[in-house]
Amino acid sequence: MLMLLAPSLNRVYAGEAPRLAAAELAVTTGLEVEPVVIAGVDYLRFEADADEVLLRTVAEQSARLGLYDEAAGLLRPVELPKVDLLDExxxxxxxxxxxxxxxxxxxxxxxxxxxxxxxxxxxxxxxxxxxxxxxxxxxxxxxxxxxxxxxxxxxxxxxxxxxxxxxxxxxxxxxxxxxxxxxxxxxxxxxxxxxxxxxxxxxxxxxxxxxxxxxxxxxxxxxxxxxxxxxxxxxxxxxxxxxxxxxxxxxxxxxxxxxxxxxxxxxxxxxxxxxxxxxxxxxxxxxxxxxxxxxxxxxxxxxxxxxxxxxxxxxxxxxxxxxxxxx
Ligand SMILES: C[S@@+](CC[C@H](N)C(=O)[O-])C[C@H]1O[C@@H](n2cnc3c(N)ncnc32)[C@H](O)[C@@H]1O
Known part of the structure; x- marks a missing residue:
């Protein structure tokens, strides 16, 4: 799976956002997470079943923009649950x-x-x-x-x-x-x-x-x-x-x-x-x-x-x- 990172984060972490976001996803899911760049865009790559707990955890991430399934070089968008009760x-x-x-x-x-x-x-x-x-x-x-x-x-x-x-x-x-x-x-x-x-x-x-x-x-x-x-x-x-x-x-x-x-x-x-x-x-x-x-x-x-x-x-x-x- 690929989690698309919010681009605004680089203002916060001076270019270190993918590393921090990867550490956050790794400790909150217990999975191995690898920052990757695809066509110039930052994602986090990890292997997991898209069960309810995982989707909720991804939706809560501080750096999350979207989630995709990777199949045969194509990205399929995965719908995330709405986790926030109040607007940003x-x-x-x-x-x-x-x-x-x-x-x-x-x-x-x-x-x-x-x-x-x-x-x-x-x-x-x-x-x-x-x-x-x-x-x-x-x-x-x-x-x-x-x-x-x-x-x-x-x-x-x-x-x-x-x-x-x-x-x-x-x-x-x-x-x-x-x-x-x-x-x-x-x-x-x-x-x-x-x-x-x-x-x-x-x-x-x-x-x-x-x-x-x-x-x-x-x-x-x-x-x-x-x-x-x-x-x-x-x-x-x-x-x-x-x-x-x-x-x-x-x-x-x-x-x-x-x-x-x-x-x-x-x-x-x-x-x-x-x-x-x-x-x-x-x-x-x-x-x-x-x-x-x-x-x-x-x-x-x-x-x-x-x-x-x-x-x-x-x-x-x-x-x-x-x-x-x-x-
Ligand atoms: C880094 S700021 C936290 C800012 C907060 N997270 C925010 O976004 O508004 C640290 C805070 O600790 C408060 N502070 C410092 N010493 C304190 C003390 N001994 N007892 C209570 N508050 C203290 C400061 O007034 C300051 O608001």
Missing amino acids: DLVTIPKYPGKTNEQLTRLLLNVTLSQVALPPGPRTVLDPLCGRATTLLQAWRLGHDGAGVEADEKAVEAFAAYLKTYLRRRRLKHSADMTPVRREGKSLGKRFDAEVAVEGRSLSLGIFTGDTRQSAKLWGKRKFDAIVTDAPYGIVHGSVSDVRGGTRKDRSATGLLSDAVPVWAGQLRIGGALGLSWNTLGTPRERLVGILEDAGLTVRDEGPWRRFAHRVDSSVHRDVIVAVREG
Whole structure:
């Protein structure tokens, strides 16, 4: 079979899209996948029976444009199921500095969810550094519930305003409210909650403002099937660093991750998976593997898992890592 790759991806991955897309398809299907060029166009080639599970997995891929059967040098189009409950513009309309690219977010979500060892069904996905919720909206599109934590209250407010407008304009039945959070008489910030009814399903999303190191306090006893997040890149924009709690010298996210990963690991259900994208120039892969293992997680580190590293620009080399909570 041949999966046709979306051409727009080369803007995101500086020409490395076929390799990343091949790694995504390989880990989500467990198949051998080979990037090929046919008549100047990029495809991924793999051998498989086109059963329901495979077609759904292909349809969900972050880089998928179409699927073809190859027979005697001819390509026969294969119809893919509709997997998205909400349109792509839900995640592409917002534009702001620090936004995680939508395709990378979808890739990270897919590879993380593929490692969740729980009975099938909608998942609960926590993004504990959620910004304006690209991950949570991608989770919604795929029919999962979202939860988040974000230190920047203004980002959460901007997201809340965007989501309300979007759902209203689309005439989707919904609720969306920002409320103050108080515990033991103290103000702890705010909380945004939204629900939408779409195609007979009800999707929920909740975000607390606050420090991600307090995520377990904010979310209480609730456990999640997956934790998916894009860590701060450790870049200083003007006078504002996006890494809270780092020392002046430590502009990388290493300090934040070593504090936060054990908290997040405790919020994962047994059988759940944690997926991170981060800047390897600030935190080498081995360091992050150590942090995840120290938190009792098992890192996926073989074969295609080592093929997600890519250059974003001169100060950001991004990689993706997934670890699971086995017991
Ligand atoms: C790379 S951005 C994630 C962007 C998000 N995926 C999006 O598309 O909007 C990292 C986020 O982590 C937040 N952040 C940094 N340190 C934090 C902390 N200690 N607690 C909570 N959020 C934090 C930043 O404000 C930023 O929004």
